[in-house]
Amino acid sequence: MITIPHKAKQFAVFIVKLLIVTAAFYFIYNQLVHNDKLDWTKFMAKLQEKQSVAGILFLLSFSVANRYLEILKWQNLVSFFKPISIGESTKQVLGALTAGIFTPNGLGEYAGKALFFEKIKTKKIIFLNLICNGIQMILTVIFGTVGLFVLGYWKWASAIILLLLLFYLVAVISINMKIKGYSIQKLTHKINEIPKRIHQKNMLLATCRYLVFSHQYYFLFLAFDVDLPYLTMMATIATVYFLASSLPSFQFLDFAVKGSMAVFFFGKLGVNEWIVVFISTLMWFLNVVLPVVIGSYYVLKFKPKWK
Numbered sequence: 001m002i003t004i005p006h007k008a009k010q011f012a013v014f015i016v017k018l019l020i021v022t023a024a025f026y027f028i029y030n031q032l033v034h035n036d037k038l039d040w041t042k043f044m045a046k047l048q049e050k051q052s053v054a055g056i057l058f059l060l061s062f063s064v065a066n067r068y069l070e071i072l073k074w075q076n077l078v079s080f081f082k083p084i085s086i087g088e089s090t091k092q093v094l095g096a097l098t099a100g101i102f103t104p105n106g107l108g109e110y111a112g113k114a115l116f117f118e119k120i121k122t123k124k125i126i127f128l129n130l131i132c133n134g135i136q137m138i139l140t141v142i143f144g145t146v147g148l149f150v151l152g153y154w155k156w157a158s159a160i161i162l163l164l165l166l167f168y169l170v171a172v173i174s175i176n177m178k179i180k181g182y183s184i185q186k187l188t189h190k191i192n193e194i195p196k197r198i199h200q201k202n203m204l205l206a207t208c209r210y211l212v213f214s215h216q217y218y219f220l221f222l223a224f225d226v227d228l229p230y231l232t233m234m235a236t237i238a239t240v241y242f243l244a245s246s247l248p249s250f251q252f253l254d255f256a257v258k259g260s261m262a263v264f265f266f267g268k269l270g271v272n273e274w275i276v277v278f279i280s281t282l283m284w285f286l287n288v289v290l291p292v293v294i295g296s297y298y299v300l301k302f303k304p305k306w307k
Helices: 006-033 040-050 053-078 086-099 108-114 119-151 154-173 184-193 196-223 230-245 251-267 273-301
Strands: none
Touching: 053 086, 053 119, 053 196, 053 273, 086 108, 086 273, 108 119, 119 154, 119 196, 119 230, 196 230, 196 273, 230 251, 251 273
């Protein structure tokens, strides 16, 4: 067996970390500068017209709350087998977010978080991350389906409910069916091993996070003088978020996917396309770009636990 010198390993890890951070910043820059749908002249004019330090801090507070709730969620789930501090949870969540920015639907976050733990705990960390993201997706489906009903898309909402019922029926029928040693029954058993208090706290934090994210979207529309009834606005936001989250996408293209969905649904309500595109871009910037910038620091400082 060929042994790789310790210094060579350190250098290889450093190069990988540097590539991740450089690529993250390149993709962010590329999307902001070369997106022909973004009219920066209009945006700067609107910003100067509405400039308010209090307003900016107010909108930024939603981004802080959004990520802080995610950090609390992760800390809560990891406490199942090991207590970690807020600082450690922050490092893992933001570092994994940066590492997963190039992967479809943030799948790289699973591997990113696992690297902060011993190799023997990899399966457990991936499973906990599945629980962490799973509850967020369930809430997105629930609120999104309600949003479709409120907006009058009865056929779409009914089709989604029928699909969910069909999925549930198939799951019940095949509960004992094993695929490579795994089954729904075994998965259910693993979920039930986690104490109820952890699940309950996870659900509460996930609900708060959803409300924070969606209301940040809402207040941005208000800032751009979009005057629509609260229920209509929130139903449209829930629908856009649900349908966009259902599509395969990369984190660095998140605003483009949500933006195209938002243009379609808000366009039907008479909202100007450039406003919708800019709000989607701002949401991406506030909730993905800024955390990735901070996460880049943790990536560069990262010391792998795997041996």
